[in-house]
Amino acid sequence: MATTTEAERTTPVWTKADAKASRKANNKLHRKEHAWAAAFMAAPVIGWVAFLLFPMGFSIYASMTNWNGIGNMTFIGLDNYTRLLQDPYFWKALWNTVFYMIGIPIGLAISLALALALSRNIRGRTFFRTVYYIPVISSLAAIAILWQWAYNGDFGLVNQALALVGIQGPNWLMDPLWAKPALIIMAVWKGLGYSTLLYLAAVQAVPRSLYEAASLDGATSWKRFTKITWPMVRPVTFFLVVTNIIAGSMIFTEINIMTPTGGPSWSTASLVWYVWNQAFRNLNMGYATAMALVLGILVLIVTIIQFRINRANDFSID
Amino acid sequence: MNRKLTTAVAVTFAGALMLSACSSGGSSGDSSDNPDTSGGDAPNELTFMFRGGEYDKLAYEAAIASFEEETGADVTMIITDADQYNTKLQAAIAGNKVPDVFYVDPANMMGYVYAGVLADLSGYVDQSVVDNLWSFGVDAYRMNIETGARGVDGDPFYGLPKDVGPFGFGFNTVLFDKLGLEHPSLDEPMTFDEFTELAKQLTVDMDGDGELDHWGTGLNVMWNSQAFIWGAGADWISEDQKTITVDTPEFAEALQWFADLGLVEGVTPSAEQAQTLDTYQRWMAGEIGFFPVAPWDIATYNDKAANDPENFGYEVIPYPVANEGDDWATWLGSLGIGVSENSANKELAAELAVYLSTDLDAQKTLADGKVQIPNLIDYATGEWIETDAAASGWPSNSKAFLEIAQEKGRPLPMIYTYTPQWYDNFWIGIENVVDNGSQTAADFLAAKQPEMQQLLDQSWISADQAKAQG
Structure with missing residues (x-):
């Protein structure tokens, strides 16, 4: 007959399976919240990309082109910067x-x-x-x-x-x-x-x-x-x-x-x-x-x- | 379900952001801040982007209604403020939302042609129509795409005139009568000496308080000196638009004479008194003898003459010339109507451009409103000058305007080059010659020539690059 100590009786054993089940339950519980968080974060991130990162990148590229604002661009490296100097x-x-x-x-x-x-x-x-x-x-x-x-x-x-x-x-x-x-x-x-x-x-x-x-x-x-x-x-x-x-x-x-x-x-x-x-x-x-x-x-x-x-x-x- | 909802919200957010970033916003309302300027898609749809005042709107609304009735077209008019027009047009072009028909400034035209924005209208307009327009009205939009040459008869044209604007000259008839001076000839130009002599006689302290009450003239160098420079046989640029020609003795003498009107002869208000607005105000107050008179001034001048007949009345005369027998000249402006090369309805759009430029009723409305002289030579030199002009309050010597449109008018010097920077540069420091006299015209011009030449050369390099890039 197996006997157990007092400590073994009062402290539950936390197995890997328990941890996995808990994570699953947790994930399920927070999935909705995570989705909403992602949705709300998406707006400023997309806004930042669309209105800041892309225009900034475009500007940097445009500054290295010969471009009249209406026609095609030609890449000229740093010529515009040497010109302004x-x-x-x-x-x-x-x-x-x-x-x-x-x-x-x-x-x-x-x-x-x-x-x-x-x-x-x-x-x-x-x-x-x-x-x-x-x-x-x-x-x-x-x-x-x-x-x-x-x-x-x-x-x-x-x-x-x-x-x-x-x-x-x-x-x-x-x-x-x-x-x-x-x-x-x-x-x-x-x-x-x-x-x-x-x-x-x-x-x-x-x-x-x-x-x-x-x-x-x-x-x-x-x-x-x-x-x-x-x-x-x-x-x-x-x-x-x-x-x-x-x-x-x-x-x-x-x-x-x-x-x-x-x-x-x-x-x-x-x-x-x-x-x-x-x-x-x-x-x-x-x-x-x-x-x-x-x-x-x-x-x-x-x-x-x-x-x-x-x-x-x-x-x-x- | 929840996941779908979340995705939808995210996509909606992203879409809204992307749309607000990329779209021009708004419908095709006629004067919204960001109208949709895109050309029409349906076979009969056109957009027409322009700027102008009440009379332009009135004239074009009526003309477009007739055009729509005749052709079954559906035209959306987009009106913008005059000072924002070029910027908005450029933004529309960059955003690939080029209107089907739009106003085009001949000074900006080369870039648009090289970028494939403007359509060659030569094949869409009958020669009889072209022959009945002032030659400058069409030549201003001619361009040889290979050589970059402008204004040459026979080359393709990329616009039709909305108007031609003769920058005339005039005098205050009431002031002349008050001082007992004989009116200058309405047909023959004065010489510079005769003009100076008359201007001296007009510069008077009437009440003996030690302050001058009238002046001979008060001309802004940037807008009024061209006629005098040309009248002395000088010019800013060579005929092939490649060489700056300001360093000639004729140019220096004419510019110095212009400066000396104020500095030596004292026949203009002083530099303090002569800021542009002030000389205009003084002319309107009857204090100035000679001043420019252009079609767009007529309505205001007429009102002034009607309300203040004791001080103001005016008549149009030729600009003075350096020597007797010289040919007088002044500048002639124009605004054009162009068609998008990529219009889905190019032929219909070209038809609309022709209609707006040549519709007789529209021309009558605009001339009646004293906005412009008629574009149509047969009407302008016939019915209009004989009866309509006088009936609608144009000055009795309005034939001088027609003479400018037909023969005496020249484009402003920078109109036929790719960019105007070389010409803008000329005016930097001009006050040292005309306002404070710290520099002679000859010294100023000698220093300016190489600087302007460099900018002109750069302009041609840019033109060649634009041509290569498309």
Whole structure:
């Protein structure tokens, strides 16, 4: 007669057959869930392939072809890339595009100042918040036309306003020296409302207790700003810098409307404007694609650097 | 069942994504953002893609209704914004959704011909029809596919004119009368010297406040200098379209004279005052003596003359020439109607193109709306110039427009080359010659010639490559 120990009686033996049966039961149980998961995952994966991977691959190939955008492509290797290195207008347009970025810190500084002002309990706060936001929701084309008028050298609003304080304004859009600053001023004005809104939310989210503690320690207003407000709104600053650089690198509409031939001495032509002209006016779609890819890579590099810098300066207030 | 459902959902998702990526979206609605531009499949179906204003739509709706009635065709009209037309057409071609019939710009035509997009219409149009159209209206669409030569009589043509646009010149009759000046001749061109003298007399401080109230002229160099350059016997490009010819003494003298109108003679508003829109506004306000007058301006000018007769009235005259006896010239534009080489109904499509270009009622509607001069020579030089033009408010000297269409008009210099980049390059830095005078015309042109030549050579290389690639 076989005898068993206490342990043998209470611990069931888990055989291979049991494991197999369990897996089978499990598989059956989750099969439906797995199928649904696959279905839901399929949508973004297919979307990613169709709208990102394929166009990206196609663009890379197109950039290595001689293609006018309507006929057949001929593979020419890296010729388009060597061509752009020798194209003075590519470098001029790239320089113009980089120059436009000057507007980003200026816009952010003004936005932060406005956000700080609007976060205080001043009269007409809601009115000002609305007024500053109106340009953001207005059509860029309409704004560009209005500013074109405002910049008129003879009777434009800007020069009339300057004349009131005794300054004779330049002929903004006709002067190679002033055409780019004119576009920067307009871009800053247009983007002010959006940046201010984000900064306002960030400023209002700073715990009051930090300011109170700093005040008790005798910190001045400037100290409170540099040591509390500025670090606390830095994630918003980071977000705005990244998005503004990406948006700024794509500047096109206002240039095409306000200076449709690229401005005096080509002083306003941005890289995207040049890409568009090469693609659709000069039938150099392959070359235009190469330039667009170079611009994309440059923006990517700048963004990666920004992320690195941001990570290095990261902090928490635990 | 569940597995089937799951598969269906996944396929639906994937299909929706793929369709939204690949389709042009929407039905053949006439002005949706992404209309289906594909040519018709059924034997009588056609699509017609075009751009234009209210009168174009009106004229073509009526013409197409008649065409449909006569032929049993079913035509879908696709209208796009003017500034987006070329981009949308190019996208439609790249997406293999070429409309059966569409507007084509003669400046973009070579690429379309080499890519096998445009059909040769020579075999579909009777010679009698061609003979009754302004020669430029057909020549603008002629191309020798072997040599790349353009505009040569006898070569195949790949479009018919939607219109021809004579860029005329005019003067403010009211301002002349106000200042007691004799009107310039309606038939004979002034010389540059005569024009400058008149312009000086028109540049006046009327109220003695030290500010000029009127100017002789105010011309945009990019759009108005061509007539003066040609009037001096110079040109941008050689007849075979292979050599840049801006570095000639005639060209330099004409351009310098044009610049000196403002810089030396002071008969134009200053650079600050002379941005394009402003000179137009000043002309409309009766402040400028001489200004361009084109058919598409007539309706606006007439309204202004009717509402402000004390300041504005106008008449059309020839452009000035450098010396007495020289031939005057100005530019003549055109927009064409082309047919898809791959249209399933090419013959019917060609028939529609001919109809839209030559239908008398459509031509009357467009001329009546002061959109364009008629395409049909017999009508334009007969009934229209004799009675219809005056009745519908065209200026009394509208025969000048016909003269431009028939004889004096020339295509803009870049029309007959594969790409316009060489010509666009000419205008970069032109303000240094005409606005601030920091560079002489001769120096500017000497520096420009090699740069433009390089771009023109590149244009021909690209044309040859496009021809080889198809």
